[in-house]
Every structure is written in structure tokens, then in C-alpha cells.
Amino acid sequence: MVHLAFVALFAITQSQSQGPAAPGAAGAETHAVRGRDAAADAQLQFDAARFDTLTASTLRAILDSARHQGLPTAPLINRALEGAARRRGGSEIIAVVRQHLAALTNAKVVLGEKSTVAELDAGASALKVGIDANTLSAVRASRSAGEAVTPLVVLTDIVKRGVPTSTAREAVTSIARMPHSDDALLGLQVTVARNSLRGPGMALDALNRYVRGTLSGTMSPPAPATIDRKQARPPFP
């Protein structure tokens, strides 16, 4: 009996060490997500053949620096490959990768050590748009580790489309706290994107209507048309 009590106490201690938002099974799931994330990060290899020698060696140094800081290298390699695909010069590619490394460093500080690669990359993009650290922290607090990617992507997009940061933060965090609300968040993004084409102020008005409807339950998120197909985003009209 004493042995069982120790085992139970150990289990409780472990679950609490995951933080208040990730108890028990959620903590195990987070480990699985992080493991998959790390595997994905390791799979993306740096293809030096797509760069000139000087650029490739500089990029290697930047990637080594990122590894030493415990930062993921996949987002940096992606930025470099994107620059090569766009036929940009070596100096421009290096500048972009360095900027992204700095943004990833800040994102890791704000979002926390347990954040996944996708969360850090999305957080870095959010910081580049001009979203402040407090807003990122609020989004982090609304979701457990590994589940803040969608709120961060939606937040970045709607701020980029002209919604004030404070309004966007309130909208995204309030919806993100609801269970299984990723579809609702993507619906918010589509609503803002469509209405931002109509002129200034329309996106904000649409956002307010959408949030009120979602929180009160009168507006349902976009549902799949059939069982075997799920829309990641509604098709073009």
C-alpha cells in the first residue's frame, strides 16, 4: 500500500510539472507533439547546393548558432530555401534568416520552453507583424503547449489585415479558450479577410459580429459539407 501511495504521489507530481493547462493525458500528448516536432525539425536538412559557397557557409554558422541556443533550425532552413527559390541574392537571404533567428529567440522567451517548432515559427511571424509580447503571452495562456498554432496564425493574419492588436487579442483569446475552437478561429480569419476587402472598418465590424455570435453560440463554425471531406478553409465563392 505504501508503495502504491508513492507511485500515485509521483504521478501527481509529474502531471503538475507539466503546468496547469496540461494535466495527465494532455501532458503525454504534449510530449508526443514535441517528439513529432523535433523529428520534423531534424528531417529538414540544409541543402547547401542551392546556395553559393559563401552564403552556404554563413548559413551553416547561423544554423549552428540556433542549435546552440536550443532553437529549431527548420524555420531558418525554410526561409533560406524560399529565398533561393525566389532567386534572391546571398546577402539578402542571410539578412532574412538572421532576422528570423532573432524573432525565434524572442518568441521562445515569450511563448516558453515547452512551445513546439510550429508555435515558435508562428510566434516569430507574429512578432514581425508588430504584435507585442504581452499579446503573445495572452495567447499562450489561452492554450496548452502544442495547441497555440492556430490562434497565433489567425492573430497574425487579422492584425496584418488592419484589426487593432488589442481587439484582435480579445477576440482570439476569448475564442481560443473554448474547447475545440480551431474551426471557429479559422472562420474568424475568413470573415475578417473577406470583409477587409470592402474597406476600412468593415473587417472590425465583421469581427465584432462574429465574436458575439460565436461566444453566444448563435453562430456555428463552418462545418464539413460531407463526412469524408473536411474543409480546411471554405472554397472560393
Add this chain to the structure above:
Amino acid sequence: MTDRTLHFPLPDEYEDAELRARVAAAYQAVPTADPAQVERCARAVLAAAMHAPAERRTGVVSPRWWWGVAAAAVLVVMTSRPWRPELARNEADSAFTASRPITEPRGATVEERGDVTRFDLVLPTEAEEVALVGDFNGWDENATPMVRRAGNTTWSARVPLPPGRHIYAFVVDGRRWLVDPLAPQVPDAGYGPTNALIVDGTN
């Protein structure tokens, strides 16, 4: 044969007094028209001219003014649908967008079975080739060419994607990079904007 116009003189134009008196008496002898007969003739002429019955029908099937009011009310209620505001708003959105000619690319992403995601792109102009590039294919223009669908402006590609966040863009004719304006956008990193896609893998 003569083509001269016949002239019938009035009684005052006759020089002979007797003749003048006889003509005047003949005019006065013409009987006066019956008012009822005049009315019947007028009604018949008007009815023929207006293609309408001479007399208005009365009864239960005659039109009523409130029929129009009721039809207008039904029309307003059906189009505004106050009991389903989100549906009415969506239809209004679609109508607004559909009324505009395509001036910029439109895209869509659909998660299909087996971790496959379909990318659709409608271009405002024709293109020779369109490629999908992203972090899932190493940003290689030759890795994922899109297939032309109906017409020369609709393109599609199916890509197996693991769950997570993916960044992508479209390359038209090997030189022009495009993004879907309505999809979530990743801020310009210094090269140009790209789109973000989140695959949840629940399908």
C-alpha cells in the same frame, strides 16, 4: 374622271334664298342622336382600343391592394431571414463577391482522406504552368506542378501533408509568385508574402 375635291356648300353660301331655306330646313330635320346610343358606341370603341372588358369584373377573384403588400412582406422575410442571420450574411457575402469580376487570384484548400490536402487556385488570367511551392517540398518549383482543371484559369494539386503548420505559395509561369488573398498570410519576411495552412489531421 375628275380629281377635283367635291365641295358641299353651307346654307349661308347659297345665293338663292329659297334654296337656302330648304337646305336649312333639311339640316334641322336630321334627328338628334340618342345619348344612350352615343355612350354604347363610345364604350365599344374604348373597349376595342384598350383590349379590356368594357365593364370591370367584380367578385372573389378580383385583385386586392393587400395582395401586393403580403407578397412584398414574404419577399423581405425570405431574403433577410431574421431567424438565421448568419446564413443571410453568408449569402450576402457570396453575392457581393460573385458580383465582382475576378481581378485577383482565389484559392482554396481542402483536407481529403489519407492526409492528402487539395490546393485549388483560380487565376484572373490564363497561364501556361502553375507550381505549388512550400516548406513541404523544399520550395522546389519542379516538385509539385499544378494540374489545369476546367478552363485555362483553374488549377489544382493534391499533396500529402502531415498535421501541423505549413507555408506555401504559387508560382505562375516560373516567374510570378502569388498568394491566396483570403487565406491566412505569413508576414513578408523580406522576399514577399506567403500563405499559411494548418492541417489538423483529424480527417
